[in-house]
Amino acid sequence: MLYQGENLKVALESDGIAVLTFDAPGSVNKFDRQTLSELDAALDAISASQGVKALVLASGKDTFIVGADITEFLETFKLPEPELLAWVQKANAIFSKLEDLPFPTVSAVNGFALGGGCECILATDIRVADATAKIGLPEVKLGLIPGFGGTVRLPRVIGADNAMELITTGKDNRADAALKVGLVDAVVAPEKLFEAALTMASSAIAGKLDWQARRADKQSALKLDKLEAGMSFATATAMVAAQAGKHYPAPMTAVKGIEAAARMGRDEALAIEHQGFIKLAKTDVATALIGIFLNDQLIKGKAKKAGKAAHAIDKAAVLGAGIMGGGIAYQSASTGTPIIMKDINDKALHLGLSEASKLLNKQLERGKINGAKMAGVLNNIVPSLSYDSVKDVNIVVEAVVENPKVKASVLAEVEGVVGEDAIITSNTSTISINQLAQSLKKPERFCGMHFFNPVHRMPLVEVIRGEHTSDETVATVVAYAAKMGKSPIVVNDCPGFFVNRVLFPYFQGFSLLVRDGADFQAVDKVMEKQFGWPMGPAYLLDVVGIDTGHHAQAVMAEGFPTRMSKTDKDAIDVMFENQRFGQKNGKGFYVYTEDKRGKPKKEATAESYELLKAVVKAQGEFSPDEIINRTMLPMIIETVRCLEEGIINSPAEADMGLVYGLGFPPFRGGVFRYIDTVGLDKIVAIADQYAHLGELYQVTDTMREMAASGKTYYGQ
Ligand SMILES: NC(=O)c1ccc[n+]([C@@H]2O[C@H](COP(=O)([O-])OP(=O)(O)OC[C@H]3O[C@@H](n4cnc5c(N)ncnc54)[C@H](O)[C@@H]3O)[C@@H](O)[C@H]2O)c1
Numbered sequence: 001m002l003y004q005g006e007n008l009k010v011a012l013e014s015d016g017i018a019v020l021t022f023d024a025p026g027s028v029n030k031f032d033r034q035t036l037s038e039l040d041a042a043l044d045a046i047s048a049s050q051g052v053k054a055l056v057l058a059s060g061k062d063t064f065i066v067g068a069d070i071t072e073f074l075e076t077f078k079l080p081e082p083e084l085l086a087w088v089q090k091a092n093a094i095f096s097k098l099e100d101l102p103f104p105t106v107s108a109v110n111g112f113a114l115g116g117g118c119e120c121i122l123a124t125d126i127r128v129a130d131a132t133a134k135i136g137l138p139e140v141k142l143g144l145i146p147g148f149g150g151t152v153r154l155p156r157v158i159g160a161d162n163a164m165e166l167i168t169t170g171k172d173n174r175a176d177a178a179l180k181v182g183l184v185d186a187v188v189a190p191e192k193l194f195e196a197a198l199t200m201a202s203s204a205i206a207g208k209l210d211w212q213a214r215r216a217d218k219q220s221a222l223k224l225d226k227l228e229a230g231m232s233f234a235t236a237t238a239m240v241a242a243q244a245g246k247h248y249p250a251p252m253t254a255v256k257g258i259e260a261a262a263r264m265g266r267d268e269a270l271a272i273e274h275q276g277f278i279k280l281a282k283t284d285v286a287t288a289l290i291g292i293f294l295n296d297q298l299i300k301g302k303a304k305k306a307g308k309a310a311h312a313i314d315k316a317a318v319l320g321a322g323i324m325g326g327g328i329a330y331q332s333a334s335t336g337t338p339i340i341m342k343d344i345n346d347k348a349l350h351l352g353l354s355e356a357s358k359l360l361n362k363q364l365e366r367g368k369i370n371g372a373k374m375a376g377v378l379n380n381i382v383p384s385l386s387y388d389s390v391k392d393v394n395i396v397v398e399a400v401v402e403n404p405k406v407k408a409s410v411l412a413e414v415e416g417v418v419g420e421d422a423i424i425t426s427n428t429s430t431i432s433i434n435q436l437a438q439s440l441k442k443p444e445r446f447c448g449m450h451f452f453n454p455v456h457r458m459p460l461v462e463v464i465r466g467e468h469t470s471d472e473t474v475a476t477v478v479a480y481a482a483k484m485g486k487s488p489i490v491v492n493d494c495p496g497f498f499v500n501r502v503l504f505p506y507f508q509g510f511s512l513l514v515r516d517g518a519d520f521q522a523v524d525k526v527m528e529k530q531f532g533w534p535m536g537p538a539y540l541l542d543v544v545g546i547d548t549g550h551h552a553q554a555v556m557a558e559g560f561p562t563r564m565s566k567t568d569k570d571a572i573d574v575m576f577e578n579q580r581f582g583q584k585n586g587k588g589f590y591v592y593t594e595d596k597r598g599k600p601k602k603e604a605t606a607e608s609y610e611l612l613k614a615v616v617k618a619q620g621e622f623s624p625d626e627i628i629n630r631t632m633l634p635m636i637i638e639t640v641r642c643l644e645e646g647i648i649n650s651p652a653e654a655d656m657g658l659v660y661g662l663g664f665p666p667f668r669g670g671v672f673r674y675i676d677t678v679g680l681d682k683i684v685a686i687a688d689q690y691a692h693l694g695e696l697y698q699v700t701d702t703m704r705e706m707a708a709s710g711k712t713y714y715g716q
Pocket residue numbers: 319320321322323324325342343344345348399400401402403406410427428429430450451452453
């Protein structure tokens with residue numbers, strides 16, 4: 001053994017080939033501090049030993065290296081810039097040391113080689129992958145660029161155009177795609193991988209593979225003449241500007257860095273990469289996106305733990321085959337849990353099934369599934385008009401019309417049909433889970449399971465614990481949601497639960513702005529372009545449905561009368577009274593038509609403004625900051641209240657609920673990350689300026705105390 005560490009080891013095989021195997025304790029290999037320093041020591045040991053003629057890198061696990069240890073990032077990035085630079089330089093010196101070994105180096109890549117894993121194999125001369133390999137540089141998804149030489153070596157290995165596409169999208173390449181662009185030199189069957197790597201190493205030793213030339217290419221300027229370079233970088237710049245937009249600076253930093261370093265050799269080019277990396281590591285965007293990654297891990301961890309305490313779910317039922325019921329049936333069936341879809345209306349059942357077929361057909365067209373998979377999913381949805389087929393299911397999701405009486409009778413009926421151990425849930429969006437539980441004999445087996453529309457696309461499921469819900473019930477529902485590919489967040493019961501409870505104050509902030517003279521289009525524009533929401537409040541209300549919004553608003557007002565009840569008519573009332581229900585009937589704040597190509601088009605017409613005159617009480621001009629503050633503060637303060645009241649467990653879960661349930665701009669990380677970024681003291685001071693607008697703008701005592709003592713929600 002040439003080297004034995006905790007996370008990797010090096011053995012000298014016959015023929016002078018040293019094999020460095022990454023094999024850390026745990027399920028995967030990562031480039032954490034420990035692994036980096038062991039790699040450094042291992043390379044020194046290899047250099048010092050006599051008789052090594054080639055080096056093969058391999059993994060002792062199902063996967064090569066999944067990337068850097070992201071749990072270390074936020075701490076590391078807080079270092080002062082010179083220290084951060086020293087850290088990046090040190091890591092890069094190790095990768096360059098690997099690249100500079102005086103003999104050929106070969107990577108044997110199985111499973112994931114992402115981020116630092118990909119950069120590590122790029123530092124070797126030859127790369128062989130097996131068919132399971134997935135290789136990529138996903139750093140932009142964390143608001144960063146590759147920092148271990150990825151922006152330098154990748155364009156020199158696969159060409160600037162391919163490299164910029166791979167880096168700026170952060171997508172990983174499957175083995176065949178990696179071979180096509182030249183990211184790997186060969187793809188073999190998994191059982192042949194190691195042997196193939198040894199053969200490549202032997203060929204290189206024997207001089208049959210010109211590894212020196214490949215290495216020299218990686219260490220020189222890019223092979224692009226001036227004209228090619230001009231075209232290449234101009235195209236990439238335009239594409240990235242259009243796709244990533246101003247809120248996500250990492251992809252553009254990557255393109256500009258590759259361009260700036262195009263005529264440079266390795267070490268100079270690396271210095272450019274370091275600068276870009278450090279600049280991004282210090283941005284709020286990177287902090288927010290890394291925070292989202294870590295929060296997502298937390299949710300996944302909780303779901304995994306719940307899985308251990310959960311009942312088995314082999315068969316489910318959904319009651320109601322409407323928009324939500326149909327979506328839930330599709331989602332359950334396509335993730336492997338057969339489901340009975342029950343309705344009282346035959347037409348609804350047909351509609352539910354045809355929606356599922358439409359979604360499956362789209363996937364078929366895109367080559368994501370084959371005909372057999374499509375048939376399997378459709379067979380897993382069994383439409384029914386009677387309760388007979390529901391008898392033996394493990395879980396029921398009630399998704400009938402939003403009417404407390406109908407729901408109460410449906411829940412009582414189904415409880416009389418299913419087995420003793422079956423779990424019963426409701427997808428209600430507004431009715432109290434504790435109230436619905438009263439219709440059941442065994443409320444401990446009942447909780448809320450709140451999906452978002454469209455079910456197949458929205459990642460969040462709120463699991464609402466009622467006062468009698470058992471832990472087993474919660475664990476089982478969490479596990480079922482996770483099996484459906486969703487991100488479950490457990491919340492306690494209250495009007496609106498968590499997500500709608502914080503959304504409606506935001507709508508109220510919007511209505512108050514309209515009352516005071518703001519143009520709803522201008523508000524939408526600021527909230528979309530500047531704050532970063534996928535839709536501004538008026539557009540979102542149209543998409544949710546003005547009737548649905550109007551009803552939910554009344555429920556919220558009843559639940560929180562001092563903060564959310566209204567004394568006057570508002571913009572939502574006006575739309576509702578004029579039967580402008582939004583997208584669903586073609587008219588709301590906007591008018592919805594189709595363009596010549598049949599694409600949906602939205603337009604603000606004079607009619608809306610005319611109608612809104614009934615609620616506009618003043619003439620006002622609002623700056624973008626005022627628009628943001630007046631709509632966001634009610635949401636921010638209500639979110640904090642939910643945490644203080646224990647409706648939501650942690651800032652991390654609240655932020656993920658907002659990102660996954662409402663599309664809160666990921667680059668802002670969620671409400672709590674936003675507060676920490678802006679500063680709680682500033683938020684309190686701004687809210688105080690708007691206190692005259694009502695209780696929704698009044699911060700809690702705890703917020704004031706935390707602001708005074710400089711505390712943050714993430715404690716970072
Ligand atoms: N649409 C949304 O955006 C959304 C989002 C989250 C939650 N929800 C909630 O999901 C539930 C369903 O909403 P939807 O939008 O799918 O409504 P929908 O009107 O599209 O569908 C309701 C279905 O329930 C059926 N139904 C009525 N009584 C029934 C009974 N006794 N047994 C079986 N089926 C019965 C109806 O025939 C209809 O097909 C509601 O509680 C709603 O609040 C809706």
